Amino acid sequence: MQAQDKNDTANLPKLGRVLNKIDSYNGVRYIFIFLITACGVLFLIDFFIEKHGYFTVENLYGFYGFYGFVMFSGIIFSVKILRTIIKRPENYYGTKAIDQEVYPKDELEKVDHGS
């Protein structure tokens, strides 16, 4: 179902065209810059707000940011190891599992503008 007119935006709905335009203007880069700025600002704000957490650790500057960053990275690194242990091919459970089954067509309304 590879699109023949993949880069043709004329067929896209209005909202899709706008989003596509943002994407083509290096949107990902701007989002990344926005993220870094937002993180910086949020870290700095921490010095100016009154904290009244239940635990002392909560009152450390940037605790939540640090926790979020480290934990998220931790999850990603550990799933890489987990995957090597529990990964199996899609036909592992045979035909009695839906893993490699094609969804019945008559229940769908497949419409693809690109094909």
Next chain:
Amino acid sequence: MVHSLTTPTAFWFFYSVILLLALPSGKLRSSFLLMVPILAGIHLWNLPLGNLVQVKLFNFDLELMRVDKLSRIFGLIFCLAAFLGNLYAAHLRDTVQQVAALLYAGAAIGAVFAGDLITLFIYWEGTALASVFLIWARRTVASYHTGMRYLIIQIGSGVILLVGVALFFNETGSIRFELMTLTSLATWLIFLSFGIKCAFPLLHNWVQDSYPAATVTGTVILSAFTTKLAVYALARGFAGTEILIYIGAAMTLFPIFFAEIENDLRRVLAYSTNNQLGFMVVGIGIGTELSMNGAVSHAVAHILFKSLLFMSVGAVLFRTGTCKASELGGVYRTMPRTAIFCLIGAASISAFPLFSGFVTKSLILDAAAKGHYYIIWAILLFASAGVLSHSGIKIPYFTFFSHDSGLRPKEAPLHMQAAMGITAFLCIFIGCFPSTLYSLLPYPVEYQAYTTSHVVNQLQLLFFALLAFALLMRSGIHPPEIKAINLDSDWIYRRFLPSLIVKVKNLIDGFIFRIHRLIPLKLYSALRLIHILLGREGALARVLPVGSMVLWMVILLTITLVVSFIGF
């Protein structure tokens, strides 16, 4: 003997099945399916609190309509979920699914208002029986087998509940469904039965197995009721039971890792359900007013944002035929509205300020902190970062953005957009005006979700986690989406136990073969004769069809009747 002040809300759904079948399939039927939950919801909204319907059956007083603040909010959200599910499924012309959806919603609502354990049991099994048809409605070999596995586990939960209830009645002489303590086998069995439906760790796999196997619309409806009914049952029966705190914490933790590497996006959402249920279970385990409010409100918010996520992924499946992350990507171009609805669902489940998850989950986290559960609090915070990773980022990113898969599917049908739009609106509404939801909770709420430090803390957690994601993606460390499955606890009953049975059978066969060789020939031929006559295929042991058995019974009874008639 019936003492009734109103019609039980569940009956609205059951009666409507008869009407539904009388209506011609088409738009009229779809509109009728929308009207039922709305009318039932309005009726419920206007009901006074109290025990409104009592039925005396044998020596038991059954209470079919115990309306209090706890059951009412679950009843209302179930009506709303049924409405949204039916709206999403308005294109369906499949009577099986329409009837199943009505019966399933009705049974779940009936269970919520059950004031006694027998009524609870009946509805408990009702949800199992009705819901399996949403899986079987896919009408494939795999969905049939998955449905059977689902049904065995669900019915099993009901059977355990029944045994528990019988023992409980034997011990206490009461069948009232009220707060229990884990001091006897009876209450442990009831607890286990609730635990199966609530997908406790190692009992959880039916969720991941069955939800992705249901139909596009079936999964949306499935996701709303069974597990949340179990949350209600735990809240009613086991609030403040300490073990729930640790079970809940485990539930929030382990699905994060499985969800992160799962390729089937509906299964990712099933894992995510597990993780969110964990928050609710912790809240119930803590058992304070604040934490109970947190658990209940999070159940309400979860029904909405999880439905929204299932709807958006379902819409992509509806248009492309797949919901696997490895096959999708870049779909936002042609399905921009669905993409935005999905992002709203993702923001809600990740608990971004102004979205529903923020104002409900924080009640539970706060209750954990207030109760000095230091480690539990840290685990819940970790799980919050985990939610962002699989539901907040993975679902929208790999479905709608990421690399361009080249797929250019048409935008979701209008009724699906309407269902997603309303759900998305509700997610934002609850996030912006939490007092509306708070006012319906079982206990009075004196909680300010929007304090500066709380908002900043949460934003810090989420934005730094997002930054980690962006850095890991750019550096290529983030694991790619690949066509594969991952082992989970279902491996025990899908691979290990069957292979064990085969091994044992071979062992026994070999043993019998050796014994055969030791038996003298004459004795052996005698044994053969017995086998021919009485063995599996033997003339004397042949299984006759039930019909002929019934016929013989009728003939015998007729003869008896005639003989006795002549005799007198």
